Amino acid sequence: MTVPVATSLARLCVTSDLSLAEALQRLDETGGGPLLVLDHDGRLLRLVTDGDLRRMILAGSGNDAALSLLPPVTPVAARMDTSVAELEALFATHRITAIPRLDAEGRPRVLERREFSGPVLLSTPHLGELEQEFVQQAFDTNWIAPLGPQVEGFERELADYSNNAHVAALSSGTAALHLGLILLGVKDGDRVYCPSFTFAASANPIRYERAEPVFIDSETETWNMSPAALERALSRDAARGKLPSAVVIANLYGQSADMDPLLELCDSYGVPVLEDAAESLGATYKGRKSGSFGKLSAFSFNGNKIITTSGGGALCSDDEELIARARFLSTQAREPAAHYEHKHIGYNYRMSNILAGIGRGQLKVLDERVARRREIFELYRSVLAGIEGIEWMPEPEGYFSTRWLTTATFKREMGQNPVQLLEALKVVGIEVRPLWKPMHRQPVFAGCEYVSHGENHSVSDDLFDCGLCLPSGSNMSDETVIRIAEQLRYLLAG
Ligand SMILES: Cc1ncc(COP(=O)(O)O)c(C=O)c1O
Incomplete structure (x- = not known):
């Protein structure tokens, strides 16, 4: 049977007549699942994790046993626009490791708990002791x-x-x-x-x-x-x-x-x-x-x-x-x-x-905050080193930047453009923002004069079209920065 889902997800989507052996094989191939069991109209019936398969084996099921033997459960699912807070609540109440999210066309996308440990905002207040x-x-x-x-x-x-x-x-x-x-x-x-x-x-x-x-x-x-x-x-x-x-x-x-x-x-x-x-x-x-x-x-x-x-x-x-x-x-x-x-x-x-x-x-604590923001920038840079097409905001000689926000441009030829990156990171609760939209492109300033850098070269347009600001709060842990950078690395690898 053909399942009406995006190709990248097709291997995760199965029907309930799949055998235990085939399901194990599929989990192996897809890096651990979970599998999405769909009915013949492509609607989600339940998720199957390796834990579910283990329980089938312990209960005496043989290799040929079908997934339909698993007890029925109401699948926990979310919409693409389900808020980060609601997702957190779903993970916590159901003690689950993955949630399928259905897009407008009804195609599922799996959000795994390990991708998601609470929202990370761009830059939040960081109070000291005094x-x-x-x-x-x-x-x-x-x-x-x-x-x-x-x-x-x-x-x-x-x-x-x-x-x-x-x-x-x-x-x-x-x-x-x-x-x-x-x-x-x-x-x-x-x-x-x-x-x-x-x-x-x-x-x-x-x-x-x-x-x-x-x-x-x-x-x-x-x-x-x-x-x-x-x-x-x-x-x-x-x-x-x-x-x-x-x-x-x-x-x-x-x-x-x-x-x-x-x-x-x-x-x-x-x-x-x-x-x-x-x-x-x-x-x-x-x-x-x-x-x-x-x-x-x-x-x-x-x-x-x-x-x-x-x-x-x-x-x-x-x-x-x-x-x-x-x-x-x-x-x-x-x-x-x-x-x-x-x-x-x-x-x-x-x-x-x-x-x-x-x-x-x-x-x-200002100088400490500056030092930490610079550390965060360096951490992003080191985790993402070697990925061609990322250009960090330059810090020319003689300048000392606070790196208030870690910002970079992503070459257009890279697998994902900034808007796609932004949307993909939003799904896992990470707030990134485009670089400032130039004032000469803002409706409120329509008709105002604009003088570009070169006669035919507008730098601000280029920056806006391919740049992003990454979460940079001085109260972020190294682990959080690494998680965001790894998520980015994964997305950029396509
Ligand atoms: C470049 C720039 N100018 C002016 C302001 C205005 O500052 P405030 O939000 O304190 O009014 C901000 C920040 O909000 C800013 O980023």
């Missing part, structure tokens, strides 16, 4: 408010760490970027350059000010803003009298952009830089801390970042006046008067004293 102490201080002193001693302490300590003279702790990295643009004087109708290859939060605040983003491509060496594209854009716009009022430079996945040529270009055209260091706290470029290069620089302490305050951000600069102004604008632009006097539109963007307490604890 956060609670700092938060407790806030409770003990009843500073459950925006501002307070923890905020002051956090600002001081972050300034020291990041090599900035002044820091304003804020409610998010996006808020920091928004205030940064305002402080650089960006206004209605202005043009602002921004990387195309980044998270939307680098670009959205440009729109908050009704300015026009112009997207600049990346380079292959760092994946960050391409000096060649920036140069073409600046010289073209200088010639047409349309220079931008600011350039946002982002440092992605834990690594700085090539700041020397980028800053030199911006300086030579007199355009200020807002550095988006949301993803690069802890990195260095030519020995200098990432997030200390812009006239203003922004950090994020969102839950997925290398350290977190659950949600938060900071705006940094060596310019005391700019940061004083950021503090003023972030607290509703309240004038120093006993009554509530306002001459400017303000924002509620300040960080709370509680969250700053978490941030102080997190800063103490």
Whole structure:
């Protein structure tokens, strides 16, 4: 009989008239099963494991005995869209080692327990030992408010760490970027350059000010803003009298952009830089801390970042006046008067004293977190060594990346494209993500200008089309990283 299933699974699918000897043989050939017993319409009747066959033998069945002798059981099965939590519950309640999952066409695919030991997320918070102490201080002193001693302490300590003279702790990295643009004087109708290859939060605040983003491509060496594209854009716009009022430079996945040529270009055209260091706290470029290069620089302490305050951000600069102004604008632009006097539109963007307490604890373990993320990257690289077609995000000489996320591109000619890899890993509870979708391809920014790296070469498009971010949380064990890497190796081997 022909069983209506995918060829790769055909050897696992049997009917109940199969003999014990044939079933043993089949298990041997297919690496241990389990076999899927289907009825004549291809519907799943039950699973048969080597344990079931052993029990048949112990009960005295001979080689010719048919599988139909096995006692009937209701098969435990799941749909392709069954959630990871539901799958975990199925494994636990039924104490089974494999679950067949049926796709939209009714074709089964077996999910084995050993492939699956709970969900692994891309990057989760990793708390140290001191956060609670700092938060407790806030409770003990009843500073459950925006501002307070923890905020002051956090600002001081972050300034020291990041090599900035002044820091304003804020409610998010996006808020920091928004205030940064305002402080650089960006206004209605202005043009602002921004990387195309980044998270939307680098670009959205440009729109908050009704300015026009112009997207600049990346380079292959760092994946960050391409000096060649920036140069073409600046010289073209200088010639047409349309220079931008600011350039946002982002440092992605834990690594700085090539700041020397980028800053030199911006300086030579007199355009200020807002550095988006949301993803690069802890990195260095030519020995200098990432997030200390812009006239203003922004950090994020969102839950997925290398350290977190659950949600938060900071705006940094060596310019005391700019940061004083950021503090003023972030607290509703309240004038120093006993009554509530306002001459400017303000924002509620300040960080709370509680969250700053978490941030102080997190800063103490930042260097450890960086070291662990780098170890995780090396572990992936070593398990996947020798597989042609994987290219890890480069770390050029003179750069020190935190490897906030382990990222790589997978050559198109490889057996599986990134979307297939992502789907296959999702089935076993592993969260991977594509690299950032370029802003010039986002519907919300349709019609915005885009300047590519080469006249006919768009690096950000290539990266998005073939790249993935792998789970990289500093709280992952070596075993988990190895399991993910081996799963990838298996998928790439086709
Ligand atoms: C490159 C980049 N810029 C800005 C942000 C915004 O930070 P937040 O989420 O704290 O607003 C993020 C992260 O979320 C980011 O990855």
